[in-house]
Amino acid sequence: MLDQNGTARPAYQAYYDWFCRQDHKSLRRKMGEAEAVFRRTGITFNVYGKKEAAERLIPFDIVPRIIAAAEWQKLSKGITQRVQAINAFIADIYHNQEILKAGIVPEKLIARNQAFLPHMIGVKPPGNIYTHIVGIDLVRTGPDEFFVLEDNARTPSGVSYMLENRETMLKMFPELFADNRVQPVNDYPRKLWNSLAASAPEAFKGSKPVIAVLTPGIHNSAYFEHAFLADEMGCEIVEGHDLRIYNGRVCMRTTRGYTPVDVIYRRVDDDYLDPLNFKPESTLGVAGIMDIYRAGGVTIANAPGTGIADDKAIYSYMPDIIKFYTGKPALLKNVPTWRCSERESLSYVTENLSELVVKEVHGSGGYGMLVGPAASRNEIAKFKSKLLADPGNYIAQPTLALSTTPIFSKSGLAPRHLDLRPFVLVSPDRIDITPGGLTRVAMKKDSLVVNSSQGGGTKDTWVLTE
Numbered sequence: 319m320l321d322q323n324g325t326a327r328p329a330y331q332a333y334y335d336w337f338c339r340q341d342h343k344s345l346r347r348k349m350g351e352a353e354a355v356f357r358r359t360g361i362t363f364n365v366y367g368k369k370e371a372a373e374r375l376i377p378f379d380i381v382p383r384i385i386a387a388a389e390w391q392k393l394s395k396g397i398t399q400r401v402q403a404i405n406a407f408i409a410d411i412y413h414n415q416e417i418l419k420a421g422i423v424p425e426k427l428i429a430r431n432q433a434f435l436p437h438m439i440g441v442k443p444p445g446n447i448y449t450h451i452v453g454i455d456l457v458r459t460g461p462d463e464f465f466v467l468e469d470n471a472r473t474p475s476g477v478s479y480m481l482e483n484r485e486t487m488l489k490m491f492p493e494l495f496a497d498n499r500v501q502p503v504n505d506y507p508r509k510l511w512n513s514l515a516a517s518a519p520e521a522f523k524g525s526k527p528v529i530a531v532l533t534p535g536i537h538n539s540a541y542f543e544h545a546f547l548a549d550e551m552g553c554e555i556v557e558g559h560d561l562r563i564y565n566g567r568v569c570m571r572t573t574r575g576y577t578p579v580d581v582i583y584r585r586v587d588d589d590y591l592d593p594l595n596f597k598p599e600s601t602l603g604v605a606g607i608m609d610i611y612r613a614g615g616v617t618i619a620n621a622p623g624t625g626i627a628d629d630k631a632i633y634s635y636m637p638d639i640i641k642f643y644t645g646k647p648a649l650l651k652n653v654p655t656w657r658c659s660e661r662e663s664l665s666y667v668t669e670n671l672s673e674l675v676v677k678e679v680h681g682s683g684g685y686g687m688l689v690g691p692a693a694s695r696n697e698i699a700k701f702k703s704k705l706l707a708d709p710g711n712y713i714a715q716p717t718l719a720l721s722t723t724p725i726f727s728k729s730g731l732a733p734r735h736l737d738l739r740p741f742v743l744v745s746p747d748r749i750d751i752t753p754g755g756l757t758r759v760a761m762k763k764d765s766l767v768v769n770s771s772q773g774g775g776t777k778d779t780w781v782l783t784e
Contacts, residue, residue: 319384319724319731329386329782332497337381337731345380345726348490352378355489361482361542376479377775379725382487383736383757384498390781393456393464393740394751396650399640401452401742401749404471404627406643408448411626412438422638430710431632433625433680435588437595441612443621444519445746450619451510451583452742453755456650458721465653465718466636467737471627472620473585476756476776477741478543481506481550483756483778499783501753507550509743509750510583516745517617518580527580529553530570532561534586534602544585558586563606568616581617582607588622630679630713631657653718659710667714668705671698674714675766676705689766691717720766723759723777735760737768738779754779 319330326334356375385393410417411428412435418425428434453474455467484503488495511529518527533544535557548555560571561579569576584591590600595608610616626632632639634655640648656663658676667674671690678686688701705712722733740755757779758768768774 329384349380352486377761379775379777381724381726382778382780383723384780387782387784397454397751398749399649403640403643405449407639408624408627417642422642423635433629435623437608438623444517444617447517447744448621448624450744453739456738459718465651469627471624475540476739478546479776480756487778500780503752506752511551513743513745514581519614522580529581530579531555532582532584532586558603561604566615568610583619630677653715656714658712664709675717676712676714678711735766753781
């Protein structure tokens, strides 16, 4: 919000002027109102592995994160380029594998990868779209310097919090949106429905497609989001037992019998999607759905096997992947990454654990990682043993000097580290990037971990118009 001289940056000027006129007691009451709204609405997050009550609210901060129009335009170009390359990479990996033949990505990194699905070899989804919904996690390290922290091409979550954060801010501070030209995000559900509908199988595009959201159920950590998006799109939310295969189609149980489904927005992991093709003990998926999918009888978004692009070892090759498929250098930088599967890298990482961030290649939610500068000697020693036992499961990155955003604390404005997850919708004819996305913020002083499961909070993200 403020530069090194304590002067409000241009994008924040109108908000800062407003904030300086406000009574802090009144703002704290507003914070309480927001929490009450979230609790009544059921905007909660389930945390696994906790002995205490697992369902809790994600902390919400009332100070928005503001991005200037010109800056967002630049970011959008980089995000579009990256998403196009990710989709091209997945299509190539499951077909001609030209990037492996060219030696850009090592073949062993694919062949030994648990996210690679042999069942998808030769499968071409409608419109050749594999990643219908993508989340690109960005961090900022300087006034004009952004890095991509990771790619989320399987089932990126958090969009419901983005929408509810905006709705809450509009209700509590309508005057702010009259004084600031903020781009809207409330049309995301409509755009999501349109994007999914455009990706329906060609054979069933003659009429309005039937779309359903497939959820693992109420005990899933993101169930609120599954139900929220189904409701906002005006489509059904279903569990595996609500679906069956009939006459070569995936059909949904209704009060009028079974109705064919054209598009399934699935929030079930690959391993649990089809007990006949993957884990036989799974009760979350639909027996035979992969056979119908391969035959072109249904669209699954995102496509099975897209997790190969989430792999953090693959991430380290993204600049080369982007250059290979687009012919141009990456517009958004990667964070420098050491692949611990390589002997020299492993040696460097083990000698410098206290200075690095080490992550599991398939990790998420802030679990299974080491933030070296914040870890004790004992924690580092234990992590080193895990790393040496399975080095191929880890990558390491430098500890970045992340930018901060103000939160409204008990003593007023206080700086906290943050990241940004813009949400991207991909259909056969267009790419839509929601202006802003989900800003996740570390609520603890000096913490670099912003994940909700690790105590991080969220705030509304404003992208200004020209």
